[in-house]
Amino acid sequence: MHIPVLLKEVIDILAPKSGERVLDCTFGGGGHTSAILNASDCYVCAIDRDPEARDRALQLKNTYNERFDFVLAQFSEISVLFSDKQKFDAVLFDFGVSSFQLDKAERGFSFLNDAPLDMRMSKNGISAYDVVNTFSEEDLADILWTYGDEILSRKIASAIVDARKLHPIGTTLQLANIVRETARFKHVTKKHSKIDIATKTFQAIRIFVNDELREISTALENLPEILNDGARMVLISFHALEDRIVKNWAKSQRNTLLPINDFVVRPTSKEISANPRSRSAILRGFLYNTAGDRRKKSEDKGE
Template sequence: MGKRSMPEVPQTSGPHVPVLLDEVIAALSPLAGKRIVDGTFGAGGYSRALLADGAEVIAIDRDPSVLPFAEALDQEFPGQFSFVAGTFSELDDLSAGRGKIDSVVLDIGVSSMQLDEADRGFSFMRDGPLDMRMGAIGQSAADLVNTLETEALANLLYAFGEERKSRRIAQFIVAAREVAPIVTTLELARIIEKSIGRKPGDAHPATRSFQALRIAVNAEFDQLVEGLFAAERLLEEGGTLAVISFHSLEDRIVKRFFDPAKGGPAQSRHLPQVETAARRWEKIAKAIKPGSEELARNPRARSSILRSGTRTVADARPTSFEGLGMPMVRGT
């Protein structure tokens, strides 16, 4: 398959480029006449490509800011596209009554347009309110930063951001908020940088902490697990699930979901073999990462990983967090 031109989106989106687009299309092909759920619509990059190749798309997103993109696609592909407001953890319920679903695609994580909007509070590169809520409801990042005790905050940064210096960062945050509440992104970024320093050429010292806070605010790991099992319930035999993740914690969950044996202890050939449960997924593709050409076009793709699998005839499992390597925050 040749490289397709990147889909255009309305100018209000800012620069948003869907990652591993050709690889996603290849995993779900052939597309003509198929009904596909795009569980993380965003600016509609995947949906547009799927529609252009003849698929019918049901798009889901909890972020109200995506509505202009959904309306544009609805006008461009009448009768072929529909949008449902909600979370992808409910994708089976939100897709009910729309006929057989052939595939599901999930692009996990924060989108470029969310990072580029300072007032959303996702980025430490732009000053804005310390928010990070994708759906504008519930606790914000500022709420967590200003209320969690030192140990709880350190545990959160370590578990969800893999931040090895989490305890020192938490101590500096708590000391700073005793003077005045921390309310902006750059204010928090400066505190983190002051706490652990910054070496030339390294990633910004706030990267992992901002990731951890965003994941906590939006319950992203819970959403991911629930969305994966929702797709398993929704898809019939032969249906395809494609998932793009952006860091090792997410990818570990996806990998173990597709193939639970990967996360379990190895069986000794000297002992009686334990009978394994029926496989719910087959044709599990090897992890795919972006190539050099894509990285040159879109540096934000550098950490993305695509995994996909095909549904078997076995009944769907009940939703379970066991065995998926879910990061846990100690003391919660």
């Protein structure tokens, strides 16, 4: 079960109206999509790269019929998926993995269960197994440092390469134990921390396997092409790397993007205790207003 994060805040900002077109770029379990469809008589198109999300979307199609469509695609493709006549009035991105992906052991995203290393959202391309067993020590260290901010990146990479000389590292628990052992040896295990020391390594490999940061940058670059004037946008990040891309994009588009809130929106402690996976959510909302761009251009021309 996936509990949609910051649900009320998302609906308040997207404010879907009857007859409007809404795009949910990260369908997942469809929690946000269902709430949008229930909030008004709007149309929702949802995207997800995971074929298992498509199976869940079929159930929603039976309920909402022509008010809902699902497209199995990567959100970096939005500018080619929709024509000029198919622009949107509201768009949602809820980045990262869904609970369906994390909780299904055989998808290989989590070290809470032992399962084959995989982590591919789209179920194709290189897997976590390929990365861990074939990448050079240097490349592994770079991935752990760049996408996981892991201070032990070099030590962990070296331990991975040593371990795989004996036999391939096939499962999530084998990898987690290599990381835990390296941290224990280096005395960096935090006794009272609730966060497992292997978390950063798993995050880093997952981001690399799914090319997550490039997906976000490309999607945001192309986003204006599919927006109607006055469109509302919500972007929910789960770590600083994602949020930095959103922040820089908003800065680069400041003539047309108006922030809806003065500050980022975060879940309340009540939401976090009901849904601990929401704890790192950072929501930013924007209004697309091309009038600002027109004003800036005429100012530049001295009109």
